[in-house]
Amino acid sequence: MTTFSHLLQRQVTENPERISVTLQQSGADDLPLTYRSLYEGAISYFNTYQREGIQPGDVVVLIFQHGRDLIHSYWGAVFLGAIPSVLPFLTEKLSPERYQADLASLISITRPAAIVTYREFEANVRGALREGDSVRALICSDAIETTSAAAWDALPGLRRSPDDVALLQHSSGSTGLQKGVALSHRAVINQLETYGRSLGLNREDVIVSWLPLYHDMGLIAGFLMPILFGVPLVLQSPFDWIGAPYILPQAVSRHKGTLTWLPNFAYNFCAQKIRDRHLADVDLSSWRAVINCSEPVKKDSHQAFYERFKNFGLRPTAMQTCYAMAENVFAVTQSDLAAEPVHEAVDRESFFFERVARLAYDGRPAITLMSSGKPLESVKVRILNERGHDVAERTVGEIALQSDCMLTGYYNRPEVTEKAFLDGWYLTGDFGYLANGELFVTGRKKDMIIVGGKNIYPQDLEALVSETPGVHAGRVVAFGVFDESAGTEEVVIVAEVEAEDPAQRQEIGEAVRLMVSKNTAVVPRQVYLVGPKWIVKTSSGKVARSANREKYLKEIQAK
Amino acid sequence: MDETIYQQLAKYIAVDILKQPDRVIAKDEPLISSGLIDSFNRIDLSLFIEDNFGVVIDDKELKAETLDTLEKFIALILARRK
Numbered sequence: 276m277t278t279f280s281h282l283l284q285r286q287v288t289e290n291p292e293r294i295s296v297t298l299q300q301s302g303a304d305d306l307p308l309t310y311r312s313l314y315e316g317a318i319s320y321f322n323t324y325q326r327e328g329i330q331p332g333d334v335v336v337l338i339f340q341h342g343r344d345l346i347h348s349y350w351g352a353v354f355l356g357a358i359p360s361v362l363p364f365l366t367e368k369l370s371p372e373r374y375q376a377d378l379a380s381l382i383s384i385t386r387p388a389a390i391v392t393y394r395e396f397e398a399n400v401r402g403a404l405r406e407g408d409s410v411r412a413l414i415c416s417d418a419i420e421t422t423s424a425a426a427w428d429a430l431p432g433l434r435r436s437p438d439d440v441a442l443l444q445h446s447s448g449s450t451g452l453q454k455g456v457a458l459s460h461r462a463v464i465n466q467l468e469t470y471g472r473s474l475g476l477n478r479e480d481v482i483v484s485w486l487p488l489y490h491d492m493g494l495i496a497g498f499l500m501p502i503l504f505g506v507p508l509v510l511q512s513p514f515d516w517i518g519a520p521y522i523l524p525q526a527v528s529r530h531k532g533t534l535t536w537l538p539n540f541a542y543n544f545c546a547q548k549i550r551d552r553h554l555a556d557v558d559l560s561s562w563r564a565v566i567n568c569s570e571p572v573k574k575d576s577h578q579a580f581y582e583r584f585k586n587f588g589l590r591p592t593a594m595q596t597c598y599a600m601a602e603n604v605f606a607v608t609q610s611d612l613a614a615e616p617v618h619e620a621v622d623r624e625s626f627f628f629e630r631v632a633r634l635a636y637d638g639r640p641a642i643t644l645m646s647s648g649k650p651l652e653s654v655k656v657r658i659l660n661e662r663g664h665d666v667a668e669r670t671v672g673e674i675a676l677q678s679d680c681m682l683t684g685y686y687n688r689p690e691v692t693e694k695a696f697l698d699g700w701y702l703t704g705d706f707g708y709l710a711n712g713e714l715f716v717t718g719r720k721k722d723m724i725i726v727g728g729k730n731i732y733p734q735d736l737e738a739l740v741s742e743t744p745g746v747h748a749g750r751v752v753a754f755g756v757f758d759e760s761a762g763t764e765e766v767v768i769v770a771e772v773e774a775e776d777p778a779q780r781q782e783i784g785e786a787v788r789l790m791v792s793k794n795t796a797v798v799p800r801q802v803y804l805v806g807p808k809w810i811v812k813t814s815s816g817k818v819a820r821s822a823n824r825e826k827y828l829k830e831i832q833a834k
Numbered sequence: 835m836d837e838t839i840y841q842q843l844a845k846y847i848a849v850d851i852l853k854q855p856d857r858v859i860a861k862d863e864p865l866i867s868s869g870l871i872d873s874f875n876r877i878d879l880s881l882f883i884e885d886n887f888g889v890v891i892d893d894k895e896l897k898a899e900t901l902d903t904l905e906k907f908i909a910l911i912l913a914r915r916k
Contacts, residue, residue: 301893302894367898517873518896519877519893520877548877550884792869793869801853
């Protein structure tokens with residue numbers, strides 16, 4: 276058994292001149308980084324960490340855009356035997372005050388020893404530091420000195436145990452940032468080996484990714500797996516991609532990319548927003564899998580993507596699916612890359628009222644569901660009812676799993692970790708059913724909203740909106756509504772207000788929107804203002820999100 | 835002429851992007867720096883301009899520092915159409 280440092284050492288010593296990462300940045304030439312340069316850059320960070328007194332086992336928080344500093348600071352922390360955790364960068368939409376408050380709360384729970392960022396961003400990080408907190412060093416990238424290479428046996432990272440925590444992963448928002456998923460070297464490497472086998476990953480592959488590294492899909496599939504396994508990675512910035520989605524097919528064509536992971540909305544986004552003038556001479560025939568993961572997978576999205584790019588060499592079997600979560604390192608299931616993912620039409624009535632996915636019959640109304648594939652060979656999946664008992668094939672229940680790549684725990688949150696398991700089975704909070712070994716993910720038990728692959732906790736939004744002047748505090752509900760055209764969920768906020776004057780209501784609505792976007796970087800699709808006593812609460816006084824969602828949908832339809 | 839462009843752009847943003855048909859967008863109102871147009875919608879706005887006015891806006895130009903208000907969009911459209 277081995278650790279990240281051992282795997283990287285092997286790549287660096289066996290193939291020093293092989294290109295590991297090709298960095299693409301808007302307006303700049305492609306920047307190829309060999310394993311040797313990756314190692315040298317990492318050693319410069321390693322030496323700085325050591326000089327600053329950072330110890331093996333300490334958490335090091337990294338706040339960078341995609342670029343050399345992010346890569347070098349990550350592997351520098353690995354060589355030290357420290358625990359890297361990548362956090363999102365501040366966007367222009369989010370208020371610096373909120374960013375600092377969230378960061379301060381993360382620091383109080385995760386207790387990092389160091390935070391590493393750009394000099395321009397230093398003030399933002401300082402704003403999150405508190406007297407007596409755990410942060411001993413705030414390191415800026417311009418203070419890193421190029422140093423000569425260290426001897427391998429001087430690297431404490433090579434003396435870590437496979438069961439030591441290798442990294443932390445956080446999801447977004449005030450709630451998400453307080454739950455850092457801690458993963459051991461053993462868990463991550465087990466996942467990479469099993470998942471790599473299921474993909475038939477080989478040295479001819481080229482992974483192309485714009486996914487952020489603070490998200491499991493980007494970090495595992497679009498960073499750790501290629502670098503540790505010697506598969507070339509073309510790494511783009513999410514900020515560049517969102518403004519110019521054509522950079523993805525262009526990079527696949529230029530670098531003969533074979534594998535890419537995308538959240539569902541990105542299929543619609545690419546299909547709708549890339550123009551022919553950006554596809555001149557583009558050849559996508561090398562693309563063997565574009566894997567749909569991290570939000571509900573939709574057949575329509577695959578179809579739209581295929582139609583858009585089929586004349587550019589895209590193969591019909593390239594669109595694939597996966598079900599994944601940070602708590603299992605990444606993939607739970609993967610569709611068979613040799614064929615199109617299984618999809619089926621199920622009887623609508625039985626599905627919604629009996630929670631059974633019966634194949635459609637007699638021309639009755641049906642809905643189309645697409646499988647996320649079969650569980651990886653090392654992952655066991657069960658479907659449970661409310662009492663924690665297994666349900667029959669094709670019956671919808673909560674997805675539970677067991678594997679050799681589970682999280683060590685939520686970092687410094689033993690009570691949260693304990694609640695996540697039932698008799699040794701991790702409860703995912705997602706609903707789904709099994710049919711012929713294929714897992715169909717059908718919904719969510721937890722109230723989380725997934726917007727463009729990003730997890731949003733409604734309680735964060737509700738707390739914010741409650742603070743908006745004119746809104747009845749505590750009488751607010753937030754939920755997601757699926758948008759067919761965008762291929763993702765969008766946030767709807769319902770808030771009770773006393774005001775009846777339309778101008779005044781418009782002002783409150785505007786203030787709610789601003790409150791949400793400045794504090795969460797998510798723009799609500801609709802702010803629906805209602806009169807007193809509209810919102811449905813449970814007998815215990817809690818906001819019943821699904822009941823309110825139903826009520827909202829009915830009212831909207833009636834209009 | 836620029837009044838028509840203004841009306842079309844303001845309507846597109848209010849109806850299609852913000853989904854608030856009654857929302858009035860002033861010519862000098864900050865769009866990007868204020869977070870009104872988020873990163874997902876920036877490309878929609880540039881494709882709308884390309885389709886309706888035949889003017890191509892490069893993604894590198896679409897930032898708060900260069901194009902933050904409808905005034906600036908209108909000026910750019912008029913300049914490029916000449």
